[in-house]
Amino acid sequence: MAELTYREAVAAGIAQEMRRDPSLVMLGEDVAAAGGVFKTTVGLLDEFGPDRVRDTPISEQAILGAAMGASMTGVPVIAEIMFSDFLAVCWDMIANEIAKSRYMTDGQVSFPLVIRTANGGAARFGAQHSQSVENWAMMIPGLKVVAPSTPADTVALMAAAVRDPDPVIFFEHKSLFATKGEVPEVEVVGRLGEASIVREGSDATVAALALMVPRALEAADRLQQEEGISVEVIDVRSLVPLDTKTLLASVEKTSRLFTVEENPRLCGWGAELISIVGEEAFWNLDGPLVRITTPHIPLPAAASLEDLAIPSVDRIYETVKSSLR
Amino acid sequence: MFSLVNPDGTVRDRLPISIEETKSLYADMVESRVYDHKSMALQRQGRIATYAPFEGQEGAQIGAAAALRSDDWVAGTYRDAALMWKAGYPWDLMVLGRTGDERGGAPPEGVNVLPACLTVGGHMIHAVGLAWAEKLKGSDRIAFTSFGDGATSEGDFHEAMNFAAVYELPVVFFCQNNQFAISYPRSEQTRSQSIAAKAEGYGMPGVQVDGNDVIGVLTTVTEAVAGAREGEGPSFIEAITYRMGPHTTADDPDRYRDDTDAEDWAAKDPLLRVRLLLEKAGGWSPEWQAELESTAGERIEEAVATAEAVAEPTVGEMIGRVFAQPTDALLAQLAEAEE
Secondary structure, three states, rough: OOEEOOOOOOOHHHHHHHHHHHOOOOEEEEOOOOOOOOOOOOOOHHHHHOOEEEEOOHHHHHHHHHHHHHHOOOOOOOEEEEEHHHHHHHHHHHHHHOOOHHHHOOOOOOEEEEEEEOOOOOOOOOOOOOOHHHHHOOOOOEEEEEOOHHHHHHHHHHHHHHHHOOEEEEEEEEEOOEEEEEEEOOOOOOOOOOOOOEEOOOEEEEEEEOOHHHHHHHHHHHHHHHHOOOEEEEEEEEOOOOOHHHHHHHHHHHHEEEEEEEEEOOOOHHHHHHHHHHHOOOHHOOOOOOOEEEEOOOOOOHHHHHHOOOOHHHHHHHHHHHHOO | EEOOOOOOOOOOOOOOOOHHHHHHHHHHHHHHHHHHHHHHHHHHOOOOOOOOOOOOHHHHHHHHHHHHOOEEEEOOOOOOOHHHOOOOHHHHHHHHHHHOOHHHOOOOOOOOOOOOOOOOOHHHHHHHHHHHHHHHOOOOOEEEEEEEEEHHHHHHHHHHHHHHHHOOOOEEEEEEEEOOOOOOEEHHHHOOOOOHHHHHHHOOEEEEEEEOOHHHHHHHHHHHHHHHOOOOOOEEEEEEEOOOOOOOOOOOHHHHOOOHHHHHOOOOOHHHHHHHHHHOOOOOHHHHHHHHHHHHHHHHHHHHHHHHOOOOOHHHHHHHOOOOOOOHHHHHHHHHHHH
């Protein structure tokens, strides 16, 4: 095991796959010499050279269009979109082209393509650089969507995403880049579509993603210590495919479900989980299904307001506590 | 504007191809036009969905495709059926696609022609990616992408042109300036003197060619392709042509353009001038014309019959081609749909 930061794990995951597959290439804005604006691609240019790790003009639609064109010839590509907010300027390529072209070629053409992007708030970047947009990606048929919360999962899911024959949107959380965790020093390969029970419990299930996972864990510890409430925390990790088995089994055990999302309230991914559990496990429930979300607002730039808007440890703690009372 | 054959069939310069080769290009244009007319009729009969005719643009499309190698990449639009066919995409799959069937979007093995792009402009960037991949692989395949004058106002055009130039990729950008983006005329589309002039801003050569002169187009595209193949990077061609028909079967061009324009352009028809040229050279006769049309008619009828004989797609196909392997959620939805 080695201790890596989440940002180092991004580079480690890419490097692991580029060593394994000499045809794998990467492109994006400032990913080469600069090592990425979030320093998530440091060292890759030196190891793999300028043909395989390539800077681009500020052209998000072209980054993804070129990645798509190359991938359909069998060249696997990792493309970086610097901030996930910028997915909006290349959404045509994602939603209309990348997501639909296997379908429109009767399944003939594969697009082995990973779109990496820095997602999420709590970093004081303001409304246009802080959004959590994994729900945008989740609602487009033909895309796979993952968002790791730990360095180990970052490496494992990067490998799984690169090896998948379908396009994967890979959400890296900006406010997790500095966090640390143990990563095995052997080849690590995860699986898409597997949630992880990161804390076992019996009174309530809390499903969280990315930055919300450590917050849910901290809230769960406090609920145990201060209230004697035993909370099971699920790191959803993969929104498409979605691991409904793990979710439903957990709710069957605890009879309560809380989702913790950074998405603004309307149509966040938690709504989908709640809907599935409401339909499939209604008779297992002992109380309302509860969403803990950001309000339906552009994310404020002011630190105090941003902290208020995004679900906090306190809010998770209070919501679960008052609901179970 | 470069051109070799005038509208009256007289020749401006020595032709780079033989009379036999010219006859072959003419036959391809005749077959394309038969397909185009047949498709319009099929749409009117309710046998295919909306159709975008290319009548008047056969010279640009057949001439360009004739300049490509069989393994080069071709990325065109919904108005490029003649180009795609000449590059290897079978008529029957194009008809199948127009009947509303994704199986029409799966070309045979070895045909490097993308299914027609239905969004405006995205495929120009796909061509950039195809060329990038070929460069990475060290092959000498090039990517050829065709689009209309309207598409040059899309951001995709700018991003594709700039990206191809910066990466020095073997892409040939081929604009069929057919004077209208649905109803919006070329004069309104851009204040640029020409569309070809835009190429200079991207640091690549840009030329204009008479798009209704199939031999002129063949010559121009051949040169651009050779440059791309030899590592000179991308280039841009504006083929000046005219869409004789409507934008699609869903609109009426009489509402937005003058009859006199259409008459002027009819005199510049790409088939007519080659016929006149061949006539002068003793290479055309009414009997041969009748034979061409009848052979083409049979082929197109056969393609339509092949497409219409394809069995209805299944519910399993509806679900099964979303991903390489369907997710559990999709399988559950398939089971629901089959109930």
